[in-house]
Amino acid sequence: MVGLFVLLGFSRVINALPAMAAADGGLQPPEWITDANWAKPSLMLMGFWAAVGSNNMLLYLAGLSNVPGELYEAADIDGAGRFGKFWNITWPQLAPVTFFIVVMSVIGGLQGGFEMVKTMTNGGPRESTSVLSFYIYQQAFELGRLGYASAVTWTLFALVLAVTLFNWKFGNRYVND
Amino acid sequence: MSTTETPPNPNGGGTRRLAEYREPSRLDKLLGASALHLVLTLAALTLVLPFVWMVLTSFMPLVEVDAESWLPTRWLWENYQVLFGVGVEGDIQYRGLQYGRWYWNSLLVAFAVTLLQVLTSSLAAFSFARLEWAGRDKVFLMYLSTMMLPGLVMMIPNYQIMISLGLVDTYAGLVLPAAFSAFGTFLLRQFMLSIPRSLDEAAEIDGASKWRLFWDVILPLSRPGLITLTIFTFIGNYQSFFWPLVMLKSTHKYTLPVGLLFFDSSQGQQTNVLMAAITLSVLPMILLFVVLQKQLVKGIQLGAVKG
Structure with missing residues (x-):
């Protein structure tokens, strides 16, 4: 939840880490956020980092505490190993949580990214990080094309809705309760 | 693992299973x-x-x-x-740097939004959960369906409303659009539905008005829900970036996230000062998290189970 603030400074971190490796071993680090090929992966990494420590982990924690203990006792009696217990009990029992996280993260991912892009790359280099939310901001509030930007928001909505319906239809299969 | 090496017990049945189990x-x-x-x-x-x-x-x-x-x-x-x-x-x-002012703005705006949102949400939730009026559940469903619209879709119409109200570049322009929340209403309504009806009846027999029922019975019993909503709203608005960036034009009205852009401006990148600014900005949220950790975790889990 403090992710946003740290993200504001993260561009410097992601530059600092490989620079250290380069100094020691002579590796050539990519130009992370200033290279058009590396800018998108850099933002993905940062977004991933921020998402891992956010609500998702707490959701899994809640899910874990809801897995009935009897299941593990039964598995112990049947002589199941650690991995077997995880694969056959924990993971299937967490399916609803996983489904919820997948659906919400996809929705958030499609609409999000604005903070990172605005603060670190401003859509560049060569438009490589211009995500939809940033494009909408640019069109509406920097260029004043409010009508056009509104149209783009509705296509974004249609996209989110379509992907969510797809997730709902095909993801639900793996949720067995 | 090692348990599989045990030879099968000839007795068979349940005893065999037990015999195979080893710590x-x-x-x-x-x-x-x-x-x-x-x-x-x-x-x-x-x-x-x-x-x-x-x-x-x-x-x-x-x-x-x-x-x-x-x-x-x-x-x-x-x-x-x-x-x-x-x-x-x-x-x-450093001309134009007003960190202390931005800090204060952020806290103030987040506080105002939280207060208003909890107030309007709890009143609306009471109405949806406890009062009888024609078409109530249909209206609630419509209100709820606005949650599905991405915030971005409403951003531009909101901006135009703010222009016609003359509220661009004011704190009111930041606070008012966020003063109502379908999510908050939904959360509190679910809470209030779980409060037994018999309490309402008892209050009515004692001659309590609807307002007293709300204020003295329902609201105190909804406390966990209210706390959850308070935390979410405060954190969400303290770090909100998009809307303040769009609304605020004068430097002294900036909130922290917008203000932090100052260090990325043409004056050169003062990375070390930026890091100091971010470290201080994060402090209230870390404090909030430490103090209210249990409530926060419970709230997130509540949203997930219901969602």
């Missing part, structure tokens, strides 16, 4: 535990490292920021003093 050996347990902790430690380090770097860098002089060592050679408090204008009076580089 995992101590070595087994130890190995498992150390592997687990190794992985967890690595994961935790990955998550924490950027924070560590942030705090360490906030104490460095600018020339050391890109150096190999993560540790400052000398611990400086100057970066923090700069934020409040100490020692850089008249320095053209």
Whole structure:
């Protein structure tokens, strides 16, 4: 939840880490956020980092505490190993949580990214990080094309809705309760 | 593992299953535990490292920021003093930096939004959960369906409303659109539905008005829900970026996230001062998290189970 603030400074971190490796071993680090090929992966990494420590982990924690203990006792009696217990009990029992996280993260991912892009790359280099939310901001509030930007928001909505319906239809299969 | 090597017990049935079960050996347990902790430690380090770097860098002089060592050679408090204008009076580089003011703005706006949102949401939730009126559930469903619209879709119409109300570049323009929340209403309504009806009836027999029922019975019993909503709203608005960026034009009205863009401006990248600014900005949320951790976790889980 403090992710946003740290993200504001993260561009410097992601530059600092490989620079250290380069100094020691002579590796050539990519130009992370200033290279058009590396800018998108850099933002993905940062977004991933921020998402891992956010609500998702707490959701899994809640899910874990809801897995009935009897299941593990039964598995112990049947002589199941650690991995077997995880694969056959924990993971299937967490399916609803996983489904919820997948659906919400996809929705958030499609609409999000604005903070990172605005603060670190401003859509560049060569438009490589211009995500939809940033494009909408640019069109509406920097260029004043409010009508056009509104149209783009509705296509974004249609996209989110379509992907969510797809997730709902095909993801639900793996949720067995 | 080792349990599978046990020969089948001729007695068969349930006793066989029991006989096969053996406590995992101590070595087994130890190995498992150390592997687990190794992985967890690595994961935790990955998550924490950027924070560590942030705090360490906030104490460095600018020339050391890109150096190999993560540790400052000398611990400086100057970066923090700069934020409040100490020692850089008249320095053209810091003209327009009003960190203290931005901090105050952020807290104020987040506080105002939270207060209003909890108030309107609880009133609306009471109406949807407890009062009888024609078409109530249909209206609720319509209200709820606005949650599906992405915030971006409503951003532009909201902006135009703010222009016609003359509220661009005001605090009211930041607070008012956020004063109502379908999510908050939904959350509190679910809470209020779980409060037994018999309490309402008892209050009515005692001659309590609807307002007293709301204020003295329902509201105190909805406390966990209210606290959850308060935390969510406060955190969400304290770090909100898009809307303030769109609304605010004058520097002294900036909130913290918008204000932090100052360090990325043409005056050059003062990474060390930026890190000091971010470290201070994060403090209230860390405090809030430490104090209200249990409530927060419960709230997130509540949203997930219901969602």
